[in-house]
Amino acid sequence: VLDSAYPQQVCSIARSLEVIGERWTLLILRDALLGIRRFDELVDSLGVTRTVLANRLNKLVAHDVLERNRYQQRPERFEYLPTDKALALYAVLAQLILWGDEYYPNPGGPPRLLQHRDCGGALGVEYRCRRCQSELEVADIEARPGPGASTRASRAADLRV
Amino acid sequence: VLDSAYPQQVCSIARSLEVIGERWTLLILRDALLGIRRFDELVDSLGVTRTVLANRLNKLVAHDVLERNRYQQRPERFEYLPTDKALALYAVLAQLILWGDEYYPNPGGPPRLLQHRDCGGALGVEYRCRRCQSELEVADIEARPGPGASTRASRAADLRV
Numbered sequence: 001v002l003d004s005a006y007p008q009q010v011c012s013i014a015r016s017l018e019v020i021g022e023r024w025t026l027l028i029l030r031d032a033l034l035g036i037r038r039f040d041e042l043v044d045s046l047g048v049t050r051t052v053l054a055n056r057l058n059k060l061v062a063h064d065v066l067e068r069n070r071y072q073q074r075p076e077r078f079e080y081l082p083t084d085k086a087l088a089l090y091a092v093l094a095q096l097i098l099w100g101d102e103y104y105p106n107p108g109g110p111p112r113l114l115q116h117r118d119c120g121g122a123l124g125v126e127y128r129c130r131r132c133q134s135e136l137e138v139a140d141i142e143a144r145p146g147p148g149a150s151t152r153a154s155r156a157a158d159l160r161v
Numbered sequence: 162v163l164d165s166a167y168p169q170q171v172c173s174i175a176r177s178l179e180v181i182g183e184r185w186t187l188l189i190l191r192d193a194l195l196g197i198r199r200f201d202e203l204v205d206s207l208g209v210t211r212t213v214l215a216n217r218l219n220k221l222v223a224h225d226v227l228e229r230n231r232y233q234q235r236p237e238r239f240e241y242l243p244t245d246k247a248l249a250l251y252a253v254l255a256q257l258i259l260w261g262d263e264y265y266p267n268p269g270g271p272p273r274l275l276q277h278r279d280c281g282g283a284l285g286v287e288y289r290c291r292r293c294q295s296e297l298e299v300a301d302i303e304a305r306p307g308p309g310a311s312t313r314a315s316r317a318a319d320l321r322v
Binding site for chain 1: 177276283291
C-alpha cells in the first residue's frame, strides 16, 4: 500500500510523509478533526476536485487513518471518521498552527485558538524527559542513531542546534 | 514570495504548509537540523536532483527558515544553516518521528532515538495549559474560532475527538 517515494530513506519522518506528506492530506486531516467529515462538506471546505479528494481519502482509509462510514443509504453517502492513528497526529497539526500563527500571522488575528477546554487557557507544548522528568529545550534533545539506523545515518552527528 | 496554493483558506495550517508542506522540504529541514547542511551533502543524503534541491533551498532562504552561508571561496560553496524559525519546527519533526515509529516501525528498530542529552531518557511531548498549568490530553483541547476566523470556520464546531 505504501508508495515509497523515498525508497533509500531509512527514516521515520520519510515514512510518515509517505502517508501524510501531501498538503491536501494534512488539510483533510485538519477538517476531519474539526468535524468536517462528509464528502460534500470536504469538497466545499477545501475547494479541491472530487477526484483528488477521493484519491486522498482512499489512501487515508487504506492506511487506517480515517474510517469510511456510510451514513445514508439512498443515495449512498459516506463520512470519514478519524481513527486513533489520526488522533495521534493532532500534535503535528497543533504545532503547525502555532508555527503559522507565530511566523505568518493572519492580519485579522488567529483564525483558530487552541485552548484548554475547561479554563480557556492557551495551549502550550512542552518537551519532557521520560526518565528524569525534566522539562527540555530543543538544545537538550539529541537524535542518536538507533538500532535501525543506516550506515549513513550512523555517520551523521546528532541533531545539532 | 508566498505561492498561495490555497488562497481561500484562512487557516494557520494552510499558511504553514505553503512554506514547508512539500515533502522534500521537510526532509531538507530534517537534514539541516541533523547537521547535513552543505549542498553536495544534501544531494547525497536525499537522492534529490540538484535543480529540485536548489529550488527548495531558495524558497527556504527566502522565507528565512534557512540562512545561506558561503563556507568556501574558490570554488564558491554554500551551506544552509537553520534559523530560529527552523528550530521552531523541531517539534513538528519530532512528532513525525514518534508517529512514524509507532505506526510504521522500521523492521530493524527505530533509525533515530530522540533522547535527553544529559541522561539518555526518551523524549516525551506534552500539552500543558498556559493558564492553569494542568497537563492536557487531546480531548481537553478545543480549537475555537479566533478573531481572524472566516464565517465558515466560525460555523464549524471545535475540534471534536
